[in-house]
Amino acid sequence: MPPDAAPPVLEARGLAKRFGALAALDDVSLAIRPGTVTAILGPSGSGKSTLLRCLNFLVVPDAGEVLLDGRPADPRHDHALNAHRARVGMVFQQFNLFPHLRVRENVALAPRVVRHLAPAAAHALAERHLVRVGLADKLDAHPGELSGGQQQRAAIARALAMEPAVLLFDEPTSALDPELTGEVLAVMRQLAAEHTTMVVVTHDVSFARAAADTLVFMDAGKIVEQGPPAELLDAPRTERARRFFQTQGRSGA
């Protein structure tokens, strides 16, 4: 494990977000250290996804700031915003591949357009990352021809091809049939083993236990507890976390 002393690559400080009367995030701070996997768990509506989406400003927080490499990111200026997002990759629950583009072009688009790579170089890069997620035989397929698990792996390759400093996962297996989650989790475990910095919002307690360095438990827009998964899962300090992980355990995780 990389030492906790390493400065955080991505950091949230005092994030707050309200949707009408609902406080989705209430003074949330979180530091992501390089080479670590952070899993965010909690009941529905606890603010997990909002927190994740604030990290790349798909949701703009009402208060607080997000720091990348120690420097605050400014979501109000398009140029700074795009530069921030280019370094903070995201994988969505619904994959969101571009249906009109072949898998290879899905992955090569952002390197070509945002990083200004030559088409040949962008395609080579795309192929490398698609091979990495086990899709070497699907380069020329369209997303509609892939299974859900394959689509999500292609989406992971698309995010990886930007060679981001941090990769955010928003419930990456929640839209998949149970028999397809394994292949996506296997890719994510492999990335974790290669010390890719990841922040994963998930309901999958067993994945969090096996792959995460830090587990964050959220409830009602706040971080209730965080720490090493074994500690949090086996000996939660708060009653809320204990109750949540008990019901998760019973549902077979």
Add this chain to the structure above:
Amino acid sequence: MIGPDGALVRENRSPLSRAPWWLLALLLGAAVLGWQLVTDELYVDIFRRLLSGLGVTVLVTLLAAPLSLSLGLLAALGLVSENPLLRQPALLYVQVVRGVPVLVQIFAVTFVLVPLAIDAAQALGLFPQLRPADVPMMARVVLALILAYGAFTAETLRGGLTSLHRGQAEAARALGLSRGQALRHVLLPQTLRRVLPTLGNDLICLLKDSSLVSVLGVRDITQEARLFTSATFRYTETYAMVAFFYLALALLIALLVRGLERRFRRHAA
């Protein structure tokens, strides 16, 4: 109709019911007309006369189509813009132009807007020699058609853009693409595929409305027919032939659009 499984189109229809009977009926009509062409001197005269107007009809359509698409695209981007300085003018344009008959717009552009624009330009010291009469009727009509169809196209494109799943724009922006890049590489290509049938429909309407140029004496197919009938009083033969000219062009457009649609549908969006 809607089948028991809810499908709008049944997939395994018999070859007999799938055969293009409508096309056969049409071809039969064309064959009768063709027979008249080789046997009746009058039809040859009409055909020659209409053929001399065909170029204008095609030219008006081919000029107005891409320009109205461009204008429609600009207006559609205005319609979906968060900036009220872009959205409100786009709304004004679309709502006004959509609510005024194309023929009235042609008169308005030809006899009001173009002279006004020339006066305004000369007040600013531009084109001092230009007289309103120097602007050909055809150019004015094409301008009017561009304005009219730009508004339809804007609504079509806006509908297509807003029908895309939100995740598409999110994924593009999350990769670091700017608004413009997301539009150009992700949202617009999908929108165009989605609204292609409607755009094809608009193009056919534009082709038919190009006949309105005849009210200003521009010698398209329709104007040639009017001139011919006013001299010969052969209405039935002439307008049957006119109808077939437009029909043939409209079918050509429909087939081209179908072909494009089929090409895109192979990679279903």
